[in-house]
Amino acid sequence: MGRAQMGRARPVSRQRAAAGTLESEVLAVLWAADAPLTPRGVLQALGRPLAYTTVMTILSRLHDKGAVGRSRSDGVAYAYSPVLDAAGLAAQRMRVLLDRGNDRAAVLSRFVQDLADTDDAALAEALRRLGVHTGADGSAAGRG
């Protein structure tokens, strides 16, 4: 893992890199949730053995960065929710970037691409082999 990260211009210290990782996971959890989450709620949704204080630190850092908003729920703890891209400008520009011109898309590295309908059965079968129960829409049972 260390070797793959050498020679990049991004966060230098290993600690900051790890913190950045957790930040993305926490933010994603908030996006995936349908309602604001307290730190405990985030901890549960993450499904990872993390310290409560770690989660709180990450959430407040995200709040400082303007990525999440918070409100006091009826409890003592804050409830956090992600800040929506108000004007949708970023989304629009992304779409323009992708739809117009092949080469621009080539600068991005997509997680999955060029899927054919024939891949559906093969991927579903692979999931079964991996021992994961799938719902009709391919979603897992009991996800966070």
Added chain:
Amino acid sequence: MQVDVYAPVLLSLLLGLFAGPVGRRLPPRTAVHVIVPAAVSAAVCWLWALALLVWTAIGQLSYVAGQGHWSRTALHADDPVAGPIAWTAGVALAGAAAVFVTVTARRVRAVWVTRRLAAELCRTHPQELVVLTDDTPQAYALPGRRGHIVVSTAMVKALDPGERRVLFAHERAHLDGRHHLWLTAAQLAGAADPLLARLPATVHYLLERWADETAAEQVADRRLAAQALCRAGLATLRTGASRPIGVALAFPAGQVRARVNALIDDPVPTRWLLIALIALVVLLAAAAAVDAGRDAEHLFELAMRAYRASGGTAS
């Protein structure tokens, strides 16, 4: 020179044919580090060989021979390259230059546009993750000064937390490893050398595999990584998101399936013999190219001597 000048052609041919199979027999990170430099070397040698061929033909034009003070007839007599071949090389060289310039220009514009977008994102999003409200499952890495991972809400919701970890680790691997630079190098080599036309697609696949392997290492669970790929693929297919979004390179279908299978299998070991073989072939081709250059130089020297011996009468 007769043989030497064609060695780069042979290298390009071999690389073009075997890059795929070779790439599958090495760990993806190693494969990229071996194949891309080999491809760039092959492209450079190819252009050099073409240039030599063209030069021996141009040198026989009376105007050029007059300017250069060498004997046209001597050059023609000693020239081991037949006229038609040399002129074909000229056409190929001109073609290669045109394609190269076009691809480079398009690439530069593409990079510039994404850089501007990335810079804007850096301002508005001090965190790594950018989530867009979109019903289409999407996830990609956007290289830039800080680098961002862009994901749609549909993709976020399609994956469970563990699978999302894999996704983020995968995209981060692309950013940390500067994969877009490797791909650009491969594309430029493929643009300059038509025998390497399919190489960029192979390199792209290997870069995805490299990111897959890095992600699997980071989450310490290859099966989870495979699972994440399956889930993302199915989500993309089932929400009818297969609208053509435009890809620059033509991939064979089944790329995702191949990646899933590769993650389910054990990691590929480093085959040092294979690496040594490739390095050897590249070195031989480079040596042959240098040798061809020296032969060409010698050829012109003889022609110049003949010119001087005949007292400066160009013939």
